[in-house]
Amino acid sequence: MEIGMEYIKERKAFGRPIGKFEGIQFQLADDYAELEATRWLIYRTAWMMDKRYKEGKFDPLEVSKWISMCKLKAPKLAFRIFEHTMLWMGAYGYTKECPLEMGLRGVMSYYIGAEGAMNIQRIIIARQLLGREYVPYR
Known part of the structure; x- marks a missing residue:
């Protein structure tokens, strides 16, 4: 996301940085809000794991549910952030020279x-x- 933010400040279209266009700002704001929400989900899950192993406070299956929520949400969000950033960067965004392609x-x-x-x-x-x-494979 940081690479994309730097790029939209520098790249110009119609005589002004593309970061001044609402369409880009809306995507950036949505992505950032989701990133922070996902970060807090991960922090809470890590806190639960600490409490589980240090104090036996949480049921292991409850912790596994939270871990799975992190594993479900984070890759989807990361993909969307990469997609938006690559689109902002145009053709360069998906070339091997751009670090986003490997990410x-x-x-x-x-x-x-x-x-x-x-x-x-x-x-x-x-x-x-x-x-x-309710496990589907039983």
């Missing part, structure tokens, strides 16, 4: 299975919300 490939690995595919995270969350008797 996007890294994010895609979470879609297809690193740390458990996204649908697995959804199953874990739903299992914790509905109960073990």
Whole structure:
């Protein structure tokens, strides 16, 4: 996101920085708000894990639900931020010379299975919300 913010301050279209256009500002604001919300979700989950291991305060399955929420939300948000930033940068945004291209490939690995595919995270969350008797593969 920082790379994109620097770029939209410098890149000019119609005689002014593209960061002055509302369409770009709206995307940036939405992405930033979601990033901060996701960051707090991760902080809360880390706090729960600390309490679980130090004090035995939380049920392991409750903690796993929160971990799965992080694993579900963070890659989707990261993908969207990469997508917006790459679009702001135009053709350069998806070339190998741009560091965003490699970052996007890294994010895609979470879609297809690193740390458990996204649908697995959804199953874990739903299992914790509905109960073990609602696991779809039983």
